[in-house]
Amino acid sequence: MAPMTRQPLSSRLAGFGTTIFAEMSALAAATGAINLGQGFPDTDGPEEIREAAVRAVREGRGNQYPPGPGVPELRTAIAEHQLRRYGLAYDPDTEVLVTAGATEGIAAALLALVEPGDEVIALEPYYDSYAACIAMAGGRRVPVTLRPDPAAGRFVLDLDELRAAVTDRTRLILLNTPHNPTGTVLTRDELAAVAALAVDRDLLVVTDEVYEHLVFDDAEHVPLAAFPGMRERTVTLSSGGKTFSLTGWKVGWLTAPPELTAAVRTAKQFLTFVASGPFQYAIAEALRLPDTYFEDLRTDLRAKRDILADGLRAAGFEVYLPRGTYFITADIAALGEKDGLAFCRSLPERCGVVAIPNQVFYDHADAGRTFVRLAFCKKAAVLREAADRLRQLTA
CATH class of the missing domain: 3.40.640.10 (Type I PLP-dependent aspartate aminotransferase-like (Major domain))
Incomplete structure (x- = not known):
């Protein structure tokens, strides 16, 4: 069989390989590190909404x-x-x-x-x-x-x-x-x-x-x-x-x-x-849940944000406190680090935490080279453990 000589990937997608999220999640699995890279919660949403999905399945709504x-x-x-x-x-x-x-x-x-x-x-x-x-x-x-x-x-x-x-x-x-x-x-x-x-x-x-x-x-x-x-x-x-x-x-x-x-x-x-x-x-x-649901969600996430932000500051990071989302951006330059990608690849072995290097989200990579992103949509105990582990960087 003659080998294929043409590149299989369209030129439009040249340069788009495996996402950084897949790479870092694989590192978390391989090392047992706390994964603060990917933005998904480690608890499920409201029980009444999960039960509504079960009810829809049982009643035959949306199965086709x-x-x-x-x-x-x-x-x-x-x-x-x-x-x-x-x-x-x-x-x-x-x-x-x-x-x-x-x-x-x-x-x-x-x-x-x-x-x-x-x-x-x-x-x-x-x-x-x-x-x-x-x-x-x-x-x-x-x-x-x-x-x-x-x-x-x-x-x-x-x-x-x-x-x-x-x-x-x-x-x-x-x-x-x-x-x-x-x-x-x-x-x-x-x-x-x-x-x-x-x-x-x-x-x-x-x-x-x-x-x-x-x-x-x-x-x-x-x-x-x-x-x-x-x-x-x-x-x-x-x-x-x-x-x-x-x-x-x-x-x-x-x-x-x-x-x-x-x-x-x-x-x-x-x-x-x-x-x-x-x-x-x-x-x-x-979407029709009472306003108290949305207020409680913000209160809970703000508290978790503050746990992680305090831990990052204690570990020597410069923190940009987010006004929204699941994520904190922190600057590793204060730790003497110069490359976020190398830092994030080594972090699981160094202290058992996974983060995402922001530079992969830039065209102008130098503008984001020392920034890393960490997710705080996790249980408070998990965030406290991550904060304790991150302090090893300056121990």
């Missing part, structure tokens, strides 16, 4: 293919949620689409809305699927870097840099707030400036808001679609995985005006077509 746009009960619950929380009215039949997690929603949106050669602005560091999805759509990624502001204790968006990145070839801005991995939450002023730029330059915006309910301290989440001129040009993505600690269910959704929803649905139907049938009914019930 659900409707392509999502079950009506969930689309209605999503529309109610957007109106109740943010004053944004969406038609559940024409302006809501259920996806296999927000990751599929991002892929479908970019495949539907980006022409080959279009420029897509993304805030770096960015969730790793963004780069792959832009590439699969044939777009050109244009990073705008969030930069650390030690005085403010957060990563900030340089609005002048964002404006300068827009050219005649720019098709859309891919936005993420609350932001993974930095934990920053864009302010009203920052969002207003993004909105004004999108309107002025006639840009589409795809905004990933999966951490919308995970905001702390004085931060607030404000959907970009709520700003003047933005509802008609914004695809807003979210999911139940992070909000309800049910990441394996892969129930995501988007809200957008009818023409954008229809465009994304055209692409989505050739990806999974449908998914997560019984879980859709359960997430519909979850």
